[in-house]
Amino acid sequence: MTNHEPFIDGAVETEEARGGVSRRSLLLTVGGAASLAAVPQVAADSISEGGPTASTRRVRLAVNGTRHELDLDTRQSLLDVLREGLDLTGTKKGCNQGACGACTVLLNGKRVVSCLTLAVMHDGAEIETIEGxxxxxxxxxxxxxxxxxxxxxxxxxxxxxxxxxxxxxxxxxxxxxxxxxxxxxxxxxxxxxxxxxxxxxxxxxxxx
CATH class of the missing domain: 1.10.150.120 ([2Fe-2S]-binding domain)
Incomplete structure (x- = not known):
């Protein structure tokens, strides 16, 4: 017999007709139970990891002579802190990849491209922008x-x-x-x- 499917179907029907459990039914039942058991664990892992929520950190910055204490997302660039957090929009967002220099500011007197500078790495720093x-x-x-x-x-x-x-x-x-x-x-x-x-x-x- 070259095609085994009829044979398997026949076996299933025979086992079920006898009141037993076929191999196919058993595999489907076990597989489904394993999947359901995994769902609560996945949910628990997501809760324990806190999901996509980012961590924050208190950072002190002196910008153009004015001191600020800010609770910042640890992923936030200095450029976004200046523009979105402090409303100092003179510093421009150009390429956002550090290639054009439009976002250049002075950090402790040194030139930096603020789009590639994480703000939380410079607690206590002095920043000077075009507004200053x-x-x-x-x-x-x-x-x-x-x-x-x-x-x-x-x-x-x-x-x-x-x-x-x-x-x-x-x-x-x-x-x-x-x-x-x-x-x-x-x-x-x-x-x-x-x-x-x-x-x-x-x-x-x-x-x-």
């Missing part, structure tokens, strides 16, 4: 230089460019146009205002 450069109604020399040299077009990258330039000058990397171009290369201007940006940074560097 203006003092007593007067623009920062770099802000004035950007205006004077037409170093912007759409303006989206400008906050990051200026904050990066502040860091670049402080680091001593603004001695020549070539040096400025190299050390500012992490900040992309899709409008192509690079000549004006370099001129503005060089001009501001002279007054430091």
């Amino acid at each position: 450069l203006e003092k007593n109604g007067e623009l920062h020399p770099l802000q004035s230089a950007f205006i004077e040299h037409d170093a912007l077009q759409c303006g989206f990258c400008t906050p990051g460019q200026i904050m990066s330039a502040v860091g670049c000058i402080a680091e001593g990397h603004a001695g020549s146009p070539a040096e400025i171009q190299f050390w500012m290369s992490g900040n992309i201007c899709r409008c192509g205002a690079y000549p004006g940006i370099v001129a503005a940074v060089a001009d501001a560097a002279k007054g430091t």
Whole structure:
């Protein structure tokens, strides 16, 4: 006999007709019971793990001279804390991958791309954003230089460019146009205002 299915079906019918339990019925019953037994365990595991709820941590940040104590999601970037938590939207979210530099801020005086910086890793840090450069109604020399040299077009990258330039000058990397171009290369201007940006940074560097 080449096809065994009729034989199996016949055997099932014969066993059931005798009032017994067929092998197929037994396997289905056991398999179903095992599946039902696993469901409460899966649910219990989900409860014990707390589901998708993220952990939070209290973080202290001094932003533009103002101190904040924030309960932050441990996964939250510094960029999102600034924009969504503190409403400092001058810092722009560009690529969100650390490649364009639009989100550059100063962290303890050093340039960082805030989209790749976890806020909870910098408890007690001092942050400076584009909003903090203006003092007593007067623009920062770099802000004035950007205006004077037409170093912007759409303006989206400008906050990051200026904050990066502040860091670049402080680091001593603004001695020549070539040096400025190299050390500012992490900040992309899709409008192509690079000549004006370099001129503005060089001009501001002279007054430091």
